[in-house]
Amino acid sequence: MTESIHVSNRAAKSRAETPAPRSRKRAGNGASRPDAGDLDIGLDALAGHAGYAVRRFQIWIFQDFIRTLAAVDIRPTQYSVMTVIGANPGLSQMAVAKRLGIERARLVHLLDSLEHRDLVSRVRSATDRRSHALHLTARGRTALAQFRRLAAEHERHVAEKIGKENREKLLQILSAFT
Amino acid sequence: MTESIHVSNRAAKSRAETPAPRSRKRAGNGASRPDAGDLDIGLDALAGHAGYAVRRFQIWIFQDFIRTLAAVDIRPTQYSVMTVIGANPGLSQMAVAKRLGIERARLVHLLDSLEHRDLVSRVRSATDRRSHALHLTARGRTALAQFRRLAAEHERHVAEKIGKENREKLLQILSAFT
DNA sequence: GAAGATTGTTGTTGACGACAACAATTGTTG
DNA sequence: CAACAATTGTTGTCGTCAACAACAATCTTC
Incomplete structure (x- = not known):
C-alpha cells in the first residue's frame, strides 16, 4: 500500500502571504493555523507554550512540503x-x-x-x-536531484513565511536535534 | 498530515561501499534523536532543512510534556x-x-x-x-490549575534543553502560528 | 415553508509511533 | 565446536492523529 499523499490543499493561499491577513472571512483552512476570526478566542491562553507553537508550525511546514512535492508524490x-x-x-x-x-x-x-x-x-x-x-x-539518483530542487523551493516558502533570518536562527537553535 | 520530515541537502560526501558495521551497542532509547553513534552517518545530509529539525524537536517536546504530566494523565x-x-x-x-x-x-x-x-x-x-x-x-478548574503548574515545569525543561533565550526567541519567531 | 448551511456525531481510511513475536543469521562463551 | 544470546528484517497488533464522508437535528435565508 503505497502511502498515498493526501494533501488537502484547499484554500490554496499564496505562500507569499502577507504577515497580516487581517480581514478574512474564516474560510476554514483546516488545521493550518487560526485565522483572524478566531484569534480573539483565548488569545493569550496558549501563549508561552513552546510545544503548541512548534506543533502548529510543524503542521504548516509539512503541509507545504507535501504540497510542493505533490507532483512527484514524495512525502x-x-x-x-x-x-x-x-x-x-x-x-x-x-x-x-x-x-x-x-x-x-x-x-x-x-x-x-x-x-x-x-x-x-x-x-x-x-x-x-x-x-x-x-x-x-539510477532512476532514484536522478529523481532525488529533482526532489532536492523542489525541497529547496519548499525551504524558500519557509523563509518567506517566517523570514530569512528567523529561519536561520531557528535552524541554529534546533541544530542539536538534527 | 503529520509525517516525519527529514529533508536533506548539501550532498557531497562520498562514502565507502560497505557500511562497515561499527561498534554501536547502546540499545537506544528508540526514536528520540540520533545519538553520537549515528552522527557520523550522513551528518550533513539532513542539515539545512527546517522541517526535519522542527519535527525532531516537536517529538522531543511532546514526549517531555507527556512525561511531565504523566502523573495527571493529560496529553x-x-x-x-x-x-x-x-x-x-x-x-x-x-x-x-x-x-x-x-x-x-x-x-x-x-x-x-x-x-x-x-x-x-x-x-x-x-x-x-x-x-x-x-x-x-469545578473539578476541572482546580485540576487545570495543577496541570498549569506541571506545564510550567515542562516549559522549564524546554528552556534547559535549548537555552532560555533561545526558547524565547523561538516563541517569538513562531508567534504567528500560535 | 423549502432549500441550503451549520453543528455534533459516527465511521472509514491512511500515516505514524510503540511493541511483540518470529526466522534467519551472526557473536559469544563455556 | 555447540549451546546460548544478540541482531536484522519482517509481520502483525494497538493506539494516536489528520482528512473525509455521511447523517440527523437544527438554524438561516429566501
Whole structure:
C-alpha cells in the first residue's frame, strides 16, 4: 500500500502571504493555523507554550512540503530516507532507521514503497547475510536531484513565511536535534 | 498530515561501499534523536532543512510534556482544549476545534474523555440547540490549575534543553502560528 | 415553508509511533 | 565446536492523529 499523499490543499493561499491577513472571512483552512476570526478566542491562553507553537508550525511546514512535492508524490519521510541512502550508499535498514529515528518496522514499508517505484534497491549484504545494503537506483539518483530542487523551493516558502533570518536562527537553535 | 520530515541537502560526501558495521551497542532509547553513534552517518545530509529539525524537536517536546504530566494523565491536546475552554467558557465545539486546528470529529472523542473524567461539561445551548456550550467543571478548574503548574515545569525543561533565550526567541519567531 | 448551511456525531481510511513475536543469521562463551 | 544470546528484517497488533464522508437535528435565508 503505497502511502498515498493526501494533501488537502484547499484554500490554496499564496505562500507569499502577507504577515497580516487581517480581514478574512474564516474560510476554514483546516488545521493550518487560526485565522483572524478566531484569534480573539483565548488569545493569550496558549501563549508561552513552546510545544503548541512548534506543533502548529510543524503542521504548516509539512503541509507545504507535501504540497510542493505533490507532483512527484514524495512525502517528507520518503525524502529523508532517500537522502540518507543517497549520501551513504550501502547502509543497512537498521542504520537508516536509527539515523532518522524511524522504527525499523516502519522503515520496511517505506522501503517497500520506494523499491516498488524503482527508486531504491535492497541488496543482500555478503558480509552479514541478515542485513540489506541499501542503494539508490539510477532512476532514484536522478529523481532525488529533482526532489532536492523542489525541497529547496519548499525551504524558500519557509523563509518567506517566517523570514530569512528567523529561519536561520531557528535552524541554529534546533541544530542539536538534527 | 503529520509525517516525519527529514529533508536533506548539501550532498557531497562520498562514502565507502560497505557500511562497515561499527561498534554501536547502546540499545537506544528508540526514536528520540540520533545519538553520537549515528552522527557520523550522513551528518550533513539532513542539515539545512527546517522541517526535519522542527519535527525532531516537536517529538522531543511532546514526549517531555507527556512525561511531565504523566502523573495527571493529560496529553498536550487535552491540555490545550481545557485551556481554551477555561479561558473562554461557553464556547461551542466548533469554535474550539477551529481555534486549535482540531477537526470537530476528533474533538468529539477528546471531549468524551474529558467529560467522562468530570473535567469538562457539555451544556446544550439555549440560543442554538445544535451546539454545546463547553465549560470546565469545578473539578476541572482546580485540576487545570495543577496541570498549569506541571506545564510550567515542562516549559522549564524546554528552556534547559535549548537555552532560555533561545526558547524565547523561538516563541517569538513562531508567534504567528500560535 | 423549502432549500441550503451549520453543528455534533459516527465511521472509514491512511500515516505514524510503540511493541511483540518470529526466522534467519551472526557473536559469544563455556 | 555447540549451546546460548544478540541482531536484522519482517509481520502483525494497538493506539494516536489528520482528512473525509455521511447523517440527523437544527438554524438561516429566501
